[in-house]
Amino acid sequence: MSKQERATRTRRALIQSAANLFEECGYVPARLTKISAGAGVSRGALHFHFENKAAVAEAVEQEAARALHHAAQSVLSADTGAVQQLVDVTHTFAYMLRWDVVVRAGFQLNCEGHVETGVNFRQEWQDCMTALVTRAHEEGALADGVSQETLVTTLMAGTTGFEVLSRTDKEWLSRYSLTGFWQHMLLVLASAGTLADIDPKGTDVVIETSSRIPEQCPPPPSAPQ
Structure with missing residues (x-):
């Protein structure tokens, strides 16, 4: 070596x-x-x-940011519509937060603001959802009367809640939990013509290829039946 x-x-x-x-x-x-x-x-x-503890914490945040950015880019490059990508990126991030301690610790450090890295994970997550909701509207995939702004606010509150609750019980980040969330959300946000084509359980191949999988972690579970 x-x-x-x-x-x-x-x-x-x-x-x-x-x-x-x-x-x-x-x-x-x-x-x-x-x-x-x-x-x-x-x-x-x-x-x-x-140099010091702050530098170590910054490195943890940067490593988490690299992993999350790579995952998001992978999901967004998949040949699926915007609504399915919303579902898939949520499942992907939940898996990474559940199983990768560097991603989990980096996310929490960033939210608590212990070091200044110039990156705001939650703002980037909101920007990602905003872009996908905008695209979904352009694709005609949103139900009539759905406010894009309200939808982003609802998704932000829901997904942030899962992350916070998972700090004491990681089952909140399970694929089963996220599937239930999307089963209800899709009934409200997706147009009738789109709903039948969206899988609330996420797209297996997209989640598997987008997640950074540490050696000690199990692979993402298949979609629940």
């Missing part, structure tokens, strides 16, 4: 250790000595990569 490969592996281990610790005890109580110990490296090795 080259020196560069060892450095990359150490940095990844530190980010993983920090994410685990931030989730377990929060940002403020987390100590650099525990982060380095969790990664199996010395305190000096940690400081070679990161």
Whole structure:
């Protein structure tokens, strides 16, 4: 293994250790000595990569952002309509938040504002939903009388609620939970001609290919029957 490969592996281990610790005890109580110990490296090795705890937290956020951006781009490149993409991106993000501690810790750190990274995950999520709802309207996929602004507000409140509730019970992010949410939402938002073509359980192949799957995590479950 080259020196560069060892450095990359150490940095990844530190980010993983920090994410685990931030989730377990929060940002403020987390100590650099525990982060380095969790990664199996010395305190000096940690400081070679990161100046301080804020720099470690920023790296966790950046790694989470990269994973979520990649997933969103993958979902949006699929050959499906905007409403199905709304469903699929929600299922994809829920899976990642449930199983990937770096994504989960990075999202929570960002929402709590402990470090300034210039990225606002919730605003980006709202922007994503707004763009998809706009496209759905242009495709004629929304039911008559549905307000785009109100729909985005409702989706934002619902999906943010799932993320917050999952901090004490990760079943809120299960595919079953999200499917139930979309079964009800689609009856309200989708036009009659579109409804029959939308799968509230999400598109298996899109979710599988869009999610960043850590080695220790199970693959996304198939859609519930």
